[in-house]
Amino acid sequence: MHSGVLNTNQIMRQVIYALALGIIASYYFFGWGIVFQIVLGVATAIVVESAFLRIRKLPIKPAISDGSAVLSAILLAISIPSIAPWWIVVVGVSFAIVFGKQLYGGLGNNPFNPAMLGYAFLLISYPLQMTTWASEFLSFSQGFDVFFNLSSIDGLSGATRLDDVKTQLSLGYLVHELQIYSISQSLISIGFLLGGLYLIARGIIFWHIPVAFMLGILTTSILLFISDSQLYVPPQFHLISGGTMLGVFFIATDPVSASTTPKGRLVYGFLIGVLIVVIRVFGGYPDSVAFAVLLMNMTVPLIDTYTQPKVFGR
Amino acid sequence: MPNQLGFDGGVVIPNPYPVEKVEIIQAPLPNQVVLPLQQRVGDQAIPCVKVGDRVLTGQEIATTKDSFCVPVHASVSGTVIAINEQVIPHKSGIKSTCITIESDGKDEWVKNPGCGPDFLHCDTSTMIEYIRISGIVGLGGAGFPTHTKVARAQDCHTLIINGTECEPGVMCDDALMQYYPREVIRGVEILLHICGASRAIIAVENDKQEAFNSLLMYNHNERISIVHIPTKYTSGAEKLLIKALLGVEVPSGGFAPDLGVVCQNVATTKAIFDAVVESKPLVSRIVTVTGSGVEKPNNFEVRLGSSFDHVIAMSQPNKRSHDIRMGGMMMGVDVKDGKVPICKITNGIFVNDQSKKPAAQECIRCGACNQVCPVSLLPQQLYWYAKSENTDKAMDYNLADCIECRCCDYVCPSHIPLAEYFSFAKALHRKTTDDQYRTDIARERFEFREYRLERNKQERTEMMAAKKEELKKKMANDKAQKNKVAAAMARVKKSKKASDDA
Numbered sequence: 001m002h003s004g005v006l007n008t009n010q011i012m013r014q015v016i017y018a019l020a021l022g023i024i025a026s027y028y029f030f031g032w033g034i035v036f037q038i039v040l041g042v043a044t045a046i047v048v049e050s051a052f053l054r055i056r057k058l059p060i061k062p063a064i065s066d067g068s069a070v071l072s073a074i075l076l077a078i079s080i081p082s083i084a085p086w087w088i089v090v091v092g093v094s095f096a097i098v099f100g101k102q103l104y105g106g107l108g109n110n111p112f113n114p115a116m117l118g119y120a121f122l123l124i125s126y127p128l129q130m131t132t133w134a135s136e137f138l139s140f141s142q143g144f145d146v147f148f149n150l151s152s153i154d155g156l157s158g159a160t161r162l163d164d165v166k167t168q169l170s171l172g173y174l175v176h177e178l179q180i181y182s183i184s185q186s187l188i189s190i191g192f193l194l195g196g197l198y199l200i201a202r203g204i205i206f207w208h209i210p211v212a213f214m215l216g217i218l219t220t221s222i223l224l225f226i227s228d229s230q231l232y233v234p235p236q237f238h239l240i241s242g243g244t245m246l247g248v249f250f251i252a253t254d255p256v257s258a259s260t261t262p263k264g265r266l267v268y269g270f271l272i273g274v275l276i277v278v279i280r281v282f283g284g285y286p287d288s289v290a291f292a293v294l295l296m297n298m299t300v301p302l303i304d305t306y307t308q309p310k311v312f313g314r
Numbered sequence: 315m316p317n318q319l320g321f322d323g324g325v326v327i328p329n330p331y332p333v334e335k336v337e338i339i340q341a342p343l344p345n346q347v348v349l350p351l352q353q354r355v356g357d358q359a360i361p362c363v364k365v366g367d368r369v370l371t372g373q374e375i376a377t378t379k380d381s382f383c384v385p386v387h388a389s390v391s392g393t394v395i396a397i398n399e400q401v402i403p404h405k406s407g408i409k410s411t412c413i414t415i416e417s418d419g420k421d422e423w424v425k426n427p428g429c430g431p432d433f434l435h436c437d438t439s440t441m442i443e444y445i446r447i448s449g450i451v452g453l454g455g456a457g458f459p460t461h462t463k464v465a466r467a468q469d470c471h472t473l474i475i476n477g478t479e480c481e482p483g484v485m486c487d488d489a490l491m492q493y494y495p496r497e498v499i500r501g502v503e504i505l506l507h508i509c510g511a512s513r514a515i516i517a518v519e520n521d522k523q524e525a526f527n528s529l530l531m532y533n534h535n536e537r538i539s540i541v542h543i544p545t546k547y548t549s550g551a552e553k554l555l556i557k558a559l560l561g562v563e564v565p566s567g568g569f570a571p572d573l574g575v576v577c578q579n580v581a582t583t584k585a586i587f588d589a590v591v592e593s594k595p596l597v598s599r600i601v602t603v604t605g606s607g608v609e610k611p612n613n614f615e616v617r618l619g620s621s622f623d624h625v626i627a628m629s630q631p632n633k634r635s636h637d638i639r640m641g642g643m644m645m646g647v648d649v650k651d652g653k654v655p656i657c658k659i660t661n662g663i664f665v666n667d668q669s670k671k672p673a674a675q676e677c678i679r680c681g682a683c684n685q686v687c688p689v690s691l692l693p694q695q696l697y698w699y700a701k702s703e704n705t706d707k708a709m710d711y712n713l714a715d716c717i718e719c720r721c722c723d724y725v726c727p728s729h730i731p732l733a734e735y736f737s738f739a740k741a742l743h744r745k746t747t748d749d750q751y752r753t754d755i756a757r758e759r760f761e762f763r764e765y766r767l768e769r770n771k772q773e774r775t776e777m778m779a780a781k782k783e784e785l786k787k788k789m790a791n792d793k794a795q796k797n798k799v800a801a802a803m804a805r806v807k808k809s810k811k812a813s814d815d816a
Contacts, residue, residue: 005682005725006727007675007728007729008675008676008678008727008728009675011678011680011727062673062675066675066676068678106676107675107676107678108676108677108678108679206681255678255679255680255681256678256679258679260679260681260684260692260694260695261681261684261692262681262684304692304695308711309684309690309692310690311566311689311690311691312321312553312554312557312563312688312689312690312715313553313563313564313565313567313568313689314565314566314712
């Protein structure tokens with residue numbers, strides 16, 4: 001007896017398909033790096049998860065085929081710079097699967113988003129590799145050489161626009177003096193936005209978190225922008241920069257680690273948005289989706305407790 | 315009446331095995347019937363016939379004094395051939411005492427008392443008694459004794475007649491409304507008379523146009539209205555139906571009569587008509603036979619106590635092996651085989667080809683379940699606590715309000731049998747509170763005993779002390795007396811001596 005709507009495996013697969021547009025856009029601008037990251041990330045996830053399931057004496061096939069480990073690996077692989085060396089993704093994915101998921105008891109039991117836990121771990125441990133991004137399209141052989149440390153990344157890399165703007169502002173430049181928009185970043189963001197809208201249309205994710213998330217970003221950044229439009233970048237910059245769109249539709253909406261009540265989802269999403277802007281503007285790291293999500297993951301039990309719906313007859 | 319009839323949640327499930335036209339086929343008399351004495355609630359009825367007795371159709375064969383139980387009637391005429399333990403349709407496959415009657419094929423009826431067509435001259439208590447002696451229980455599936463329900467629903471202002479068909483796939487109420495609209499309407503009038511309600515609402519789902527029309531055609535009573543409600547699963551649940559029709563919620567832990575409302579199923583209403591007007595006790599019911607294992611899903615009017623197989627055989631079952639389920643696809647119970655008897659609450663029989671259930675996966679907290687929960691619970695949280703047997707926390711999340719409708723199961727992408735966890739957690743909670751209660755009682759008793767012993771001891775000491783004091787006083791008194799006596803004696807002696815000297 002079942003409604004005939006998607007099962008858990010199909011849900012995971014649909015989310016993976018929805019990522020395609022953003023990944024293709026990223027490939028279009030920065031080349032083969034992202035492909036290598038994803039392939040090695042997924043392979044690592046499967047190996048590590050299988051090994052851990054074996055240690056836990058659990059059946060391997062059903063857990064691998066649910067697609068959750070693969071999805072986490074892809075999310076992490078596309079979050080890290082495409083020109084990061086191969087061991088970054090291996091270390092990150094292993095950490096995500098082992099410490100983010102399996103140690104808590106596997107799918108459904110992890111309080112934190114595994115991909116973001118892996119990302120935060122990498123960013124803190126290897127800040128250099130994690131903040132050096134490709135600045136142009138890399139061919140297969142270029143990408144291959146960079147990925148396996150066979151050639152230097154000099155001349156192919158740079159900071160992201162988000163990072164750049166932050167540095168310039170801290171050096172005393174004003175917003176109107178900066179080049180704040182980047183065509184590649186905008187198009188990649190649109191790719192993830194479309195994928196996210198597809199998921200909402202298919203009923204795989206609910207609208208609450210994305211909408212509240214974007215509202216949180218807009219409210220905070222508009223307030224800052226109104227207070228001083230030369231010190232603080234315009235709100236739309238926050239929406240299209242860094243991992244915002246990926247975070248809105250694919251990270252914050254991870255059901256396992258998100259709030260699960262309808263009202264709670266609004267609170268959860270909104271506060272992630274607020275935190276992202278606050279950390280980007282006042283914090284030490286250029287991008288902050290991972291930290292904002294992880295911080296809010298911690299508050300989920302509290303949010304869920306205080307946002308229970310009114311029960312029939314009570 | 316609110317414009318928007320409905321309630322939150324629930325799922326729309328089309329009839330999985332639709333038929334072109336809803337019919338009722340009269341099932342032939344069975345060769346033998348097995349009538350369980352234990353019904354849904356209350357005590358077991360006590361047999362008042364012996365093995366070898368000849369009984370007539372409609373004759374009382376087991377009786378009871380419990381208000382949560384009803385008498386059992388012979389559903390065919392014939393001979394009692396056994397009174398023993400047999401498997402009854404129950405999810406645990408338990409056995410219960412049953413009376414087996416071998417039919418003589420004559421179907422001779424016993425003459426019972428009744429009010430006749432002009433029932434308005436009968437008083438309420440007489441009618442309730444007729445309902446009781448006819449063995450009527452809620453035929454929607456709950457099986458609660460109707461006489462007790464109506465007796466407790468005096469002073470209600472609204473009578474709701476549930477014609478919603480509780481579950482997708484079951485068609486027996488739809489068929490009954492189409493075939494017996496006159497009886498249903500007359501039954502409603504009897505209920506109005508008994509309950510003193512000012513109005514009655516017959517709720518019919520909007521996919522049952524024929525049933526709606528036939529009721530409309532026979533309804534000439536302005537106190538009775540017939541309304542369409544959206545076709546959605548769980549709208550047949552009493553409290554949700556009240557919400558859908560009247561826009562009010564029965565308070566948690568409360569009952570419909572608290573709001574001045576009483577609900578009855580259409581089939582029960584017809585049975586009340588049969589009992590009060592036609593003087594016929596409840597000896598048959600309409601059963602839907604459907605499922606992937608039968609070629610021709612249909613409704614059968616069948617004598618109670620016939621085996622499931624008796625009606626399944628008439629729906630052209632295929633040759634494969636089947637899983638048999640009593641009730642609906644959602645809330646029904648799987649039974650062992652088709653040999654179990656049809657009882658008063660058997661509204662449907664699902665005969666499904668055996669299939670492998672998909673294995674349950676981990677909960678990913680997607681929240682599909684809380685979207686469909688008709689009572690707005692958070693099944694994903696309840697599951698978490700039920701699984702870890704943390705019943706206190708589950709109760710905080712209002713586990714007690716779960717109606718076990720299985721809407722959450724139906725939409726769960728991980729195929730988790732959520733309602734089973736909840737029913738288990740409820741039982742566990744009952745047991746823990748029960749154990750706790752017993753421990754509390756035992757401890758109180760012990761403490762009271764200690765206190766009593768202590769008090770006795772103290773009282774005794776006090777008593778002893780008081781007695782001692784008294785004794786002392788007495789002794790002191792005695793001493794004083796003695797002294798007095800001695801003094802007197804001395805005086806006497808002295809005076810005597812003085813006189814002797816003189």
